[in-house]
Amino acid sequence: MTDILLSVRNLRVVFPHRHGDLVPIDDISFDVKKGEIIGFVGESGAGKSMTGAAIMGLIDDPGMIESGEIWLGDVRIDQLDAKRLIKIRGKRISMIFQDPLTSLNPLKTIGDQLVETILTHLPVNADQAKRKALIGLEEVGIDPGRFNAYPHEFSGGMRQRVVIALALAAEPELIIADEPTTALDVSVQAQVLELLKKLCRERNASVMLITHDMGVIAETTDRVAVLYAGRLVEIGNTASLLSSPRHPYTRGLIASTPSVEHGDISTHLYQIDGSMPRLDALPTGCSFHPRCQDALPRCRLRQPEVINKSVACFLYE
Amino acid sequence: MLLIILRRLGQSFFVLFLVALISFMMFRYVGNPVDNLLGQEATVEQREALIEALGLNDPLFIQYFDFVTRVLQFDFGNSYRGALPVADMILERLPATLELALVSALFAMFFGVVMGVFTAINRRGITGNFILSSSLIGVSLPTFLIGVLLIWLFSVELRWLPSFGRGEVVELGGWTTGFLTVSGLKSLILPGITLGLYQMTLIMRLTRAEMLEVLRQDYIKFARARGLSERAVYFGHALRNTLVPVITVAGLQLGSIVAFAIITETVFQWPGVGLMFINAVFFVDIPVMSAYLLLVGTLFVMINLIVDLLYLAIDPRIRDGQLKRQER
């Protein structure tokens, strides 16, 4: 099993709260293989960003990982102290956030921010760091002559390229990209994704790509994980999951996605009835049962387990 | 860039013009200069002669013009009391006030920022919360009470520091300084703290609030995600972004420090312009009062200008943003 880079085992994240704890991540397990791009989809609030934050060790106060394990190669990273965590963050795992407008410090030049990151992680001197930064900029398609420009001097798409250069600066093995293109113009979304994909493939780096967009999943990812209300409901190869989804929620999600192949986009999109429950009002049993058209009597009583590392639903037991 | 600076200069001049106008109106209409100069028993001829000599019969705008011309030559007339030139009185007393203001400003800025950053980083710590709640005292106690308390503790009980005056001063080409003698420095401590305490708590609270706000920003999260150390995150990224608004406010506070100095100077019998103003009010010494008003007004305007220019230098977004607006 040496081709597994990251392994998340039974992860449970808890936010202690006056009226009982909130559990945005409950018993999630998955592996990320070396060099693969794995997508994470699910409605807003499903726990996609929280999963990324847990891996990075960046869960906001007062949240914490209550149980479960996160392994990066043969290092367990969910219990590291701050000092050792810093050696992982940015160096072995890095993260790209949704909004390139706010991800960069407005008062520092992009060059400074790059050099600072490189100096933090790599054993180089200032000159070598600068040279490396210039190469990094060139790789993401930014004129190295703009080394001393400030973030506000770039367009959104260009800024996200800078963010990508920053995230890749220390040659990490895993990049968690949290909706990297959602905030961008539709016209540049594809370019930025393509760039990210290309650079990661070249480096054999893995990507966890968080998105709402099934189109992005179809075009970019090798595998995909579907989250619902803090749980993993289905995971599998992108092609087979899209062509034959098994979990009722995944089916609904795909049916509600406009497909260009069917020609007319505006024809009657399917919509899953109701909305995802709030964390403080999760139903008993399968969290999806109030919206599930195939619900069985036991769905209300017990929580389905993930079977065969692929789907969590009683229909397949 | 040059355009922005020129425009800001223009605005500053306009404000100064207004300040001069108010000062002039006060000079001209509050109290009666003729009565003040001659006393009630003067004859009608004497009064007429003086009115003519002072140009009080000229049209108003000519009087105003004369007034501004004289002010620009640093001629504020003579004090009604003692008949000394007001300009000389101010020049003699200004160093005392400016040195006191400088000490308080440095005290307020340094401790305000340090404690603000400390309480922001240690948001849940006991020490941080203690500092924060005790800072409420600084905001709510009136200045004179703080001064009196300090005098009681350090001068009366402990006998460590003098309770009034500037101590020994050294004359340096027309400027008297208390920085060069031990007694001069010792004398600065209590009034400096008294005057700066309020500003310090203000700056501290502002720094804390700004820092907490900055720490919530995505670029801080991203800086952490890039693996930068906590120190680099706090002092390399967060502090600079925090200081932009803090400097603005602190700079403006500097102006009010000079204005607030009136109370502190009275409590500590500090021989500055504030004390001079209080005495002038007591004797309705209009030329002194109007000159003081002009002085403080000018100071405010100049500080405002400097802070704005500083702001421009620090924040590249403002630099470019304003440039764009200019071009349109």
Ligand SMILES: Nc1ncnc2c1ncn2[C@@H]1O[C@H](COP(=O)(O)OP(=O)(O)OP(=O)(O)O)[C@@H](O)[C@H]1O
């Ligand atoms: N700091 C926090 N305190 C308490 N609850 C939180 C906090 N941050 C997130 N949550 C909750 O955790 C759940 C998962 O949030 P998360 O941000 O992971 O969702 P997401 O799948 O990324 O959604 P989106 O698509 O909107 O980004 C949500 O219900 C959210 O309300």
Ligand code: SF4
């Ligand atoms: S477990 Fe039951 S309720 Fe949940 S998705 Fe499957 S069938 Fe529907």
Ligand SMILES: [Mg+2]
């Ligand atoms: Mg999210």
